[in-house]
Amino acid sequence: MRVLVTGGAGFIGSHFTRLLLSDALPGLSVSAVTVLDLLTYAGDPGVPAALEGDPRFRFVRGDVCDAGLVASLTAEADAVxxxxxxxxxxxxIEGAADFVRTNVLGTQTLLEGALRGGVGRFVHVSTDEVYGSIASGSWTEDRPLEPNSPYAASKAASDLMARAYHRTHGLDVRTTRCCNNYGPGQFPEKVIPLFTTNLLDGEPVPLYGDGGNVREWVHVEDHCRGIALVLAGGRAGAVYNIGGGTELSNRELTGRLLAACGADWSSVRSVPDRKGHDLRYSLDDGLIRRELGYRPRVGFDAGLAGVVGWYRENRGWWEPLKKGRAGGSGSDARAAAAPGGAG
Incomplete structure (x- = not known):
């Protein structure tokens, strides 16, 4: 199988690409993997450099909104x-235009390229945030989309575009919606690496509001295995929730990170809550479990300890990113509560 991976230098995409090339993903064997990535602020140029030795791998720096480039790459792919x-x-929240362009127009450009190029399978990776907020219970895949942030709205629009290309054109599109990811190598504006790196530097961490917002967590490698199952055996037109099984309030998560980094609550600074902050996310992932045999393998406590250890041992990777980040002070409130599920 020849696979085109967009965003393959980002956090989740890079893990997926590495696992794909190491033949570690269930049901998949690849003859060629092409990564298309614009290498914006969250893209890691070290990812393609590390994979260059594999003859099956090719990196293309480019924009998913570039129709000509996308057409040439999808024409060579069996799957996207x-x-x-x-x-x-x-x-x-600060500015939605880039989100609409990349997430909506970029997805439509890829779908059109896949349709015209005869791509056999298209997996569209989305997020639990498209469902909105849920006070109790868990979302199934047929839940109406009620996004509350501009990010979530742009992802919901891209989900609907993917659905339309399947229903109108018969394109084999399979959508995944995942909970919050964590793992090594995540950009340090997201909550777990932000808090971890701040605490390792003896700096305070910013906690939105009372910390009562609840999120579900999955290790990035479990998410990648779920995506692989959908690519290998999912149904055309279907949506699959991918959960992790661990729900924590942001305050509970903060407590675990404080303990892991040898800090206490004196390191926590309460900051004003985010606009339109969703109270709780929770996925029912029974469909992917029943149909495709998905089970998360990485327990949260062990996974979190491994992640904290990774950031402790890899200062050379994250310190330049934090210094270069706009508003990069350790007390910055950016990303203090809930990163995107697919981010």
């Missing part, structure tokens, strides 16, 4: 796995 997206909620 579409990660590329603007994914940070706070950035979308």
């Amino acid at each position: 796995v579409h990660f590329a997206a603007e994914s940070h909620v706070d950035r979308s």
Whole structure:
């Protein structure tokens, strides 16, 4: 199988690409993997550099909104796995235009390229945030979309565009909606790496409101395995929720990170809550479990300990990113509560 991975230098896409090339994903064997990534602020140029030795791998720096480039790449692919997206909620609140362009127009451009290029399978990677907020219970895939942030709205629009290309043109599109991801190598504006790196530097961490907002967490490698199952055996036109099984309030998560980093609550600074902040996300992932045998393998406690250890041992990777980030002070409130599920 020849696979085009968009956003493959980003956090989740890079993990997926590495696992794909190491033949570690269920049901998949690849003869060629092409990564298309614009290498914006959250893209890691070290990812393509590390994979250059594999003759099956090719990196193309480019924009998913570039119709000509997309057409040439989809014409050579048997499958597309579409990660590329603007994914940070706070950035979308500050300005939504880039989110609409990349997440909506970029997805439509890829779908059109896949249709015209005869791509056999298209996996559209989305997020639980498209459902809105849920006070109790968990969302199934047929839940109406009620996004509350500009980021979530742009992802919901891209989900509907994917659905339309399946229903109108018969394109084999499969959509995944995942909860919050964590793992090594995540850009340090997201909550777990932001808090971890701040605490390792002896700096305070910013907690939105009373910390009562609840999120579900999954290790990035479990998410990648779920995507692989959908690519290999999912149904055309279907949507699959991918959960992790661990729900924590942001205050509970903060407590675990404080303990892991040897800090206490004196390191926490309460900051004003985010505009339109969703109270709780919770996915019912029974469909992917029943149909495709998905089960998360990485327990949250072990996974979180591994992530904290990774950031402790890889200062050379994250310190330049934090210094270069706009408003990069350790007490910055950006990303203090809930990163995008697919971010």
